[in-house]
Amino acid sequence: MKNRVRELREKHAWSQAELGERLDVSRQTINAIETGKYDPSLPLAFKIARLFGSRIETIFLDGESR
Amino acid sequence: MARFNPRRFNAYVMLLMAVYIALLWWVWPHVRDAHDIGWKIALALSPTVPVTWVIALMARRIMLADELEQRLHLIALGVATALVGTASLIAGFLAMGKVWRGDGSEVFWVFPALCAIYGFTRMGLKRRITGIWDWWGC
Numbered sequence: 001m002k003n004r005v006r007e008l009r010e011k012h013a014w015s016q017a018e019l020g021e022r023l024d025v026s027r028q029t030i031n032a033i034e035t036g037k038y039d040p041s042l043p044l045a046f047k048i049a050r051l052f053g054s055r056i057e058t059i060f061l062d063g064e065s066r
Numbered sequence: 067m068a069r070f071n072p073r074r075f076n077a078y079v080m081l082l083m084a085v086y087i088a089l090l091w092w093v094w095p096h097v098r099d100a101h102d103i104g105w106k107i108a109l110a111l112s113p114t115v116p117v118t119w120v121i122a123l124m125a126r127r128i129m130l131a132d133e134l135e136q137r138l139h140l141i142a143l144g145v146a147t148a149l150v151g152t153a154s155l156i157a158g159f160l161a162m163g164k165v166w167r168g169d170g171s172e173v174f175w176v177f178p179a180l181c182a183i184y185g186f187t188r189m190g191l192k193r194r195i196t197g198i199w200d201w202w203g204c
Binding site (some may be wrong): 064 | 195
């Protein structure tokens with residue numbers, strides 16, 4: 001699943017470690033989410049959306065939807 | 067959330083596994099010579115103390131981990147359990163068929179084997195997903 005986490009993080013000038021701290025996850029988890037190697041759980045995805053003040057579907061893009 | 071420091075965790079586990087192996091080599095053989103039943107039981111069960119301690123540390127570490135780390139731990143534990151379980155099944159059938167004559171002491175290596183396979187699997191998974199060789203995190 002594609003996402004805009006890296007883009008939003010860079011917009012806020014946060015490092016992966018800083019974002020991880022704000023979301024209470026490790027830096028490696030942020031890296032895995034940004035590179036699309038790991039899809040976060042729904043609670044974590046909502047937490048990310050809340051942190052960036054965006055709707056979840058504008059951050060996480062379902063590759064299968066048309 | 068206060069996570070486990072991987073280096074400290076690994077140091078504890080290494081120390082406890084060293085105690086486990088030391089107990090197996092130097093303490094456990096005296097079980098047969100002990101006459102007092104209480105002492106015999108204490109000697110026989112002594113290796114289970116460090117192992118139980120390691121299990122408690124692992125459980126605590128997994129509980130304090132984030133969701134990706136928890137997934138890696140659980141996949142690694144699943145792989146380790148499946149491999150060691152299959153090996154035990156094969157050994158059990160070979161022993162029942164008198165093809166392989168063990169004295170039962172081989173069972174002592176089940177837990178260290180489980181830990182080793184779990185550690186290497188987790189390390190490989192972490193490398194695949196995060197791109198990091200996490201020697202200390204295994």
